[in-house]
Amino acid sequence: MYELHHGDCLEVMKGMDDNSVDAVITDPPFNIGKVYNSYDDNAPISKYKEWCYEWIDECVRVMKEGAILSIHQIPEHALWMGAYLQERLDFISLVAWKANTWPMPHKMTGTNYSFLLFSKGKRKTWNSWGDVVPHARCRHCDGLIADWGGKEKLRKPEGSRVTDVWTDIQRIRHTKNKTRVANELPVSIPERFIKLYTNKDDVVLDIFMGSGTTGVACAQLGRKFIGIEIDEEYYKIAEKRIELAYAQKVMF
Numbered sequence: 001m002y003e004l005h006h007g008d009c010l011e012v013m014k015g016m017d018d019n020s021v022d023a024v025i026t027d028p029p030f031n032i033g034k035v036y037n038s039y040d041d042n043a044p045i046s047k048y049k050e051w052c053y054e055w056i057d058e059c060v061r062v063m064k065e066g067a068i069l070s071i072h073q074i075p076e077h078a079l080w081m082g083a084y085l086q087e088r089l090d091f092i093s094l095v096a097w098k099a100n101t102w103p104m105p106h107k108m109t110g111t112n113y114s115f116l117l118f119s120k121g122k123r124k125t126w127n128s129w130g131d132v133v134p135h136a137r138c139r140h141c142d143g144l145i146a147d148w149g150g151k152e153k154l155r156k157p158e159g160s161r162v163t164d165v166w167t168d169i170q171r172i173r174h175t176k177n178k179t180r181v182a183n184e185l186p187v188s189i190p191e192r193f194i195k196l197y198t199n200k201d202d203v204v205l206d207i208f209m210g211s212g213t214t215g216v217a218c219a220q221l222g223r224k225f226i227g228i229e230i231d232e233e234y235y236k237i238a239e240k241r242i243e244l245a246y247a248q249k250v251m252f
Contacts, residue, residue, distance in 0.1 A: 001246055002215060002225040006235040009207035009228045013058040021226065022124070022202035024059045025190050025214050027072040028052070038231040052077075053084060055207060060088050062205065066124025068092065068197045071116045072185065078114035089118035093164045097189075099171045115193075123197065130195035132159030133168050162192065184211060191217040198223055212238030212245075219245035 005012045031048040034041045043051070059069055069089060073081060082094065095115035103109055135155070136145040148155055169188050190213060194204060200222045206214040209227035211234050218225035219242065227242070229235040 002218070002227070002242055004209070004215075004235070004239055004242065005226075005228045006230075006232060007228065008230050009055055010058060012228045013055070013062060013207065016062045016226075018061055019064045020062050020203070021205040022064055022067050023194070023198050023204045024063060024067070024069045024207065025193050025204055026059075026070070026206050026208050027185055027210065028055075028208045030074050030077065032074070036231065037233055049080065052081060056081075056084065056088070059205075059207065060120065063120045064124070065121045067120050068123055068125075068193070069116075069118045069120070070190075070193045072189075073114050073116060075110075075112065075114050078116055082116050085116060085118050089120055090122070092117040092119055092123065095164050095166060097166045097169070099166075099169070117193075125197050125199055125202075127196050127199075128161060131162055131192045132156070133162055133166075134159045162196065166192075185213050187213055187217050187220070190214040191221065194218065194221050194223055209238050210234050212241040215242035216245040220249055 029036065029039055029041045031041055031043055031045070056071075063069060069085070071081065071085075078094070082091075085091075093115075095117060096112045097115060098112050137143060138145060144155075169186060169192075171186070190206075194217055198204060198221075201224060203224045203226060204214065204218050205226045205228075207228045209215065209229035212227065215225045215227050215238060225242065227238060229238055
């Protein structure tokens with residue numbers, strides 16, 4: 001059900017067949033000076049772009065027709081990366097994840113990250129109610145905050161369909177809740193993409209596996225997983241988490 005590789009994603013993907021995965025869900029370094037054990041996150045922007053274009057091209061090659069590609073990025077890089085992707089794949093959505101606030105002295109305070117979402121040709125899968133967002137309620141009276149305008153009967157009790165603005169998932173802020181020092185996505189992020197755009201036994205690839213969050217989500221949802229991670233420390237963490245998740249299907 002899963003296959004893990006310790007190495008450089010470009011080298012590992014060279015050994016992968018064309019048209020072999022149903023989804024690529026990944027979270028690359030942002031080139032903003034974060035400290036990594038095995039990667040320089042402070043390269044000249046031209047070098048960073050060239051590197052990103054290389055692994056994007058490899059992702060496109062290994063994707064099946066109808067497969068989806070999700071890339072987590074900061075808005076600044078999402079602009080040029082999205083333009084590059086649009087020449088190769090079909091645009092689905094640009095998801096804004098309201099997950100943080102960082103003060104900026106000379107422009108509006110940043111409060112969102114981006115998820116670029118594309119498909120290789122017409123997307124194969126769209127489970128429109130694969131995941132839902134719980135209805136917002138007043139914390140005092142538990143009443144619905146949204147005004148349904150007389151269409152209350154159309155409301156589903158479990159929640160609303162997912163939109164392209166995500167406010168219901170929070171970042172993992174505290175070190176005690178992380179499995180590595182660097183930033184880490186909550187399992188519910190890849191889980192949402194997997195629920196909406198893949199089916200049971202589909203193959204999901206994460207070329208920047210980190211501590212294995214996407215692999216854990218795949219285990220919970222019955223998908224097959226291929227993970228690649230260059231850092232030995234993170235690879236060992238991911239290996240343990242994913243092995244346990246597939247063995248016991250325990251949510252982390």
